[in-house]
Structures are given as structure tokens and as C-alpha cells.
Amino acid sequence: MAEPPRPPGGGGAGGEGLGRSRGGLTSKLHLSADGRCRPLSLLVTGGQRADCTHFNAVLERIRVPRIGPGSPRTKPDSLAADMAYSNGPCREYLRRRGIRHIIPETTDSQTARLRTASRGGRPPCFDEDRYKKRNTVERAINRLKQSRAVATRYDKRGYVLLGTATVAALVIWLRA
Template structure:
């Protein structure tokens, strides 16, 4: 029987046709299944890459493959394909929920050097800039520099990273974003919504608009409500007590209270359960990756496994 750290035959049958066939510099890849099993083992156990069991091949191969696929968006494309297949089968609940969670960063996650092989390849155009451009600021790309550019922030407990995510009604992540730990949730609402993109297996544009959105009071402000109204999306976001008091003090000039569906809001726990599923992977629950784009790839690979095994 296969262990939890290995792909089943059914999961491999889904992923195999989507994987690249050859390396642009070194010819054919080492066995994809063996390397992916090594990545999953590290995801599940959080072990050091140097201590990977020998059955997964050289640890350098596992590490470099994960870095490359995190930089060029391979993990994201695999996740979108699995989401598209589920959507075509009518298995996606588009009543989504949005939230964030703070991740404690190991002290080994700090101190990323300013130049790496991956960043040089990105500069020279050898790797398509996708997830790396959104997460890393070390290579002259958007996102700033220093710890903030690597999605590391300071909190009372030390270095932290925050994962912002949306989840469907079946507790599966639809979109993911990583920021420094002190970043406010409300500032990342629109970026998280913009990353929702489920392609069609046949003709047609990717689906980007959910049926409804639920979020907690951290997302309760006029900018977010206006954004949802413009897109025609129903929402269930409770009003903050101070906002309610200010509105009542203004009397008739304060306007009407925002609509709130208590029944719909009860389903918001699905995003909390999606967070719990992600944190079952020890390499997600504690950040060990120095680079922000590599950690985003780690979280995306964990989300891919959740979709495959749901």
C-alpha cells in the first residue's frame, strides 16, 4: 500500500499528461513521479531536503524541480487544471469564503541572498515570470525588497508570513496569496478575488465570478462592498460595531445598514476548514523556505493535493 507521502495511480494518471516532457537546458527530466513523491514527502513531514530518503533520488533534484516549478507557475497551472475538471463535473460550490491565516516562519527562512540561480534565470528570460513576479522583490521585480519582498513580516512571536485564500463550499482552496505577516486582511481582498481563475475544458472564458462571498469583520469596509456591488456578487460580511455606532450617530445621513444574510454567513467555516487542511502539511504550517515564491509554490502544491484527494 502506498504511504500518504506518495501519489496513487489515479492521482498520477491525472498529473502525468500535464507535466513538461523535457528540460530546456538538460534534455529529459528525471522521473517526474519519483521527484513529485519526494516533494510530497517533504510537504507532509517538513524534513530538511538533505534528509530525504534515498528512494526519492538526489535531494538536489527534488529541491531544484520544486524551485523551478514554483517560479514558472507549473504548480499553479496544475491546480487550475484540476479545478477546471472539477468545475466541468459540477463539483465546485461557487459560494466561496475568504480569510487569512498567519504562519510562523522558522529562523532558517530568514536571510535569503540577493542573487540566486533562479533569479538570474528570471532576469535573462529563461524562466517565465509568473508566481515569482508576484511574490519576490529580490530580482528587480514588483513587490519591493528585503524581508517584505520575501513575504516575511515581524510579529510578537518573530518572523511570520500570512496566507490569504479563498475556498469553495467544499473546503478546497480556489486562490492563494502570501504576504508579510503584518499585512491587513482587507488590503488583499481584491488581489485574492482577482486570482480566482478556473479555466473551461472546452471553449469559453475562465470563470472568475463566484455566486456569493462571505468574510468576517476584517473585510467590512465600503471599498470591499463597492467592489462586490460593481461585480454583481452577493455577499455576507457583518458590520463592525464602531461602523454601526458611527452610522447611527449620523441619523438619517448615515444611510441604511448593509444587508447581511445570517444563514449564508454560517457557511463561512468552510474557509477555516480549508486552512486546517493546508496546515496538515508541516511544510505549510511552519515556513522553512527562504524565498517567498518558493513558499507560495509549497502552499500551491499542498492545495493541489487537497483537490486531488477530495
């Protein structure tokens, strides 16, 4: 019998989405959400994986079908994220794809930019009103956790957890 395909970025324990963290073997669900707290893309990795390392993979999985003919949308209009994503590679990826973003600058990158004087460039723009909307991802996670199977995370294999979270996301989309 053939082995089921493994999701990319599974990390740890042979690509099963398991990884060591303080709580033992765990898995982590990375996602993006729209303004109405509906999940747009899901990715399961090992529990020890940092969020910013899978930033590109989560954004590249976004597929929003258009009403009528045409290929699905793959690029969001804008993005709000917290300081975990304020590193250079994440900002460069967003600039390259032409995605407007609101990510606060960390204090160490501020001091490094100011230390280089005029060569440091101008600070990234920051709109506090748009930044307040970054909690839509947290609210989307809470909506996913209304499904008991996602909240308890008894599924040990990454592709099973991804399937369970996908079904919960479909329910959210159908209710919206």
C-alpha cells in the same frame, strides 16, 4: 543567473514575503476557498500585513476553469467573510464587481450610520445561515496544513512558500 520573479504583494524584506510580527520574521498566506473547502486563490505576504489590505488581490486571482469551451470563471456567486473585511473599500469592491456578500457590520460603523440619520442609508443585509458558512476558509487552511511543509512553514522565501501551498492545494483538488 537571473533572479526568479517575485510574487506581487510580497511585503517586507525586499518582497520575499517576510515581515515583522510579534513572533519575529513571518509570512502570511491569504486564500479564498469554495464551499467544499478547496482553495481557489493563494497569496503570500509579510506577517505584519492586514488581511483586508489584500482582499482585492486574493479575489482577483480566482480562476475556476469551465467544463468545455470558455474562459475561466473569475467571479464567485457569493462571498461570506468576517468583520475584518467590513470596511468601506472591501464593500465597495464587492458592489462594483456585483458579488453578493454577507459581512457583518461593526458596531462603530453602525453607530456612525445611525448618527447620520436618513443620510446614512439602510443597513447591509445579513443572513445568519449563509454567514455560518464563512468557516470554509478556516477548514481549507486546516486541509492545507495537513501537508507538513505548509504547517511548519520552514520556507523563508515567499515564492517557495507559495509553491509549496500550491502543491498542497493541488493535492486537495485531486482528492476531491
